[in-house]
Amino acid sequence: MAEISVDTQKDHERPLVRLRGIQRQYQVGGEIVHALRHVDLDIYGGELLAIVGPSGSGKSTLMNILGCLDRPTQGKYHLSGVEVGARDGDERALIRNRLLGFIFQGFNLLPRTTALQNTELPLVYRGLSGKERRRLALAALVRVGLGDRVHHTPAELSGGQQQRVAIARALVTNPPLLLADEPTGNLDSVTTAEVLALLQALVRVHGRTVVIVTHEPDVAACAARVVTVRDGVVVSDERNSRPTDARLMLAQAEESRAEVS
Numbered sequence: 001m002a003e004i005s006v007d008t009q010k011d012h013e014r015p016l017v018r019l020r021g022i023q024r025q026y027q028v029g030g031e032i033v034h035a036l037r038h039v040d041l042d043i044y045g046g047e048l049l050a051i052v053g054p055s056g057s058g059k060s061t062l063m064n065i066l067g068c069l070d071r072p073t074q075g076k077y078h079l080s081g082v083e084v085g086a087r088d089g090d091e092r093a094l095i096r097n098r099l100l101g102f103i104f105q106g107f108n109l110l111p112r113t114t115a116l117q118n119t120e121l122p123l124v125y126r127g128l129s130g131k132e133r134r135r136l137a138l139a140a141l142v143r144v145g146l147g148d149r150v151h152h153t154p155a156e157l158s159g160g161q162q163q164r165v166a167i168a169r170a171l172v173t174n175p176p177l178l179l180a181d182e183p184t185g186n187l188d189s190v191t192t193a194e195v196l197a198l199l200q201a202l203v204r205v206h207g208r209t210v211v212i213v214t215h216e217p218d219v220a221a222c223a224a225r226v227v228t229v230r231d232g233v234v235v236s237d238e239r240n241s242r243p244t245d246a247r248l249m250l251a252q253a254e255e256s257r258a259e260v261s
Contacts, residue, residue, distance in 0.1 A: 101170030
């Protein structure tokens with residue numbers, strides 16, 4: 001497998017992600033379905049960006065291309081200075097392990113392994129020693145507030161704690177880009193606010209770049225930039241000068257829960 005050469009130059013004028021003329025077509029029966037049509041998009045380091053759109057708009061296809069889970073039919077995709085759009089399967093797997101972290105709606109945790117072991121998984125493919133894997137995984141779990149739950153299995157954790165494990169797993173390889181696919185879709189209002197507050201802190205305090213795909217307006221309102229996709233086209237790309245502070249959402253949700261109880 002070819003080694004991936006990553007551009008590590010610190011340049012705030014250069015986008016972390018650059019999509020140019022991205023198209024994705026599928027053959028369904030005798031029909032050609034245009035999932036994405038000539039998408040141009042730049043994403044810069046330290047952004048919290050939401051991708052929104054109705055079902056069938058192309059937002060999931062766009063996320064799959066950003067995550068190197070799918071390849072565009074046409075167009076160029078550069079990530080961290082690497083042209084990744086046309087790479088083969090093995091090279092895309094290497095890119096995913098080095099440059100990307102994934103957070104899923106369903107958590108995707110192994111049920112019979114501990115939070116620590118789940119968080120270590122991406123490091124196994126790096127060839128690190130068990131001691132080093134544990135050190136990095138523990139640090140990631142502490143960062144998301146789960147230092148006291150490292151030996152618990154998913155069944156022993158709440159939904160919010162499971163999503164925090166998933167976030168720790170995404171962080172453990174120190175990737176430049178985190179991709180969150182409906183990360184609050186299975187969570188109640190309090191836990192949703194907790195997860196969003198954590199993602200905002202990762203951007204605000206640690207300078208991470210986070211892209212969230214969501215259909216929830218309240219979630220998108222927490223992003224500093226909202227990209228709307230419809231019929232495979234980016235129809236708007238708007239800056240949010242006053243994104244919702246998820247810490248305030250959390251306080252309000254906890255107050256409402258207390259009133260009900």
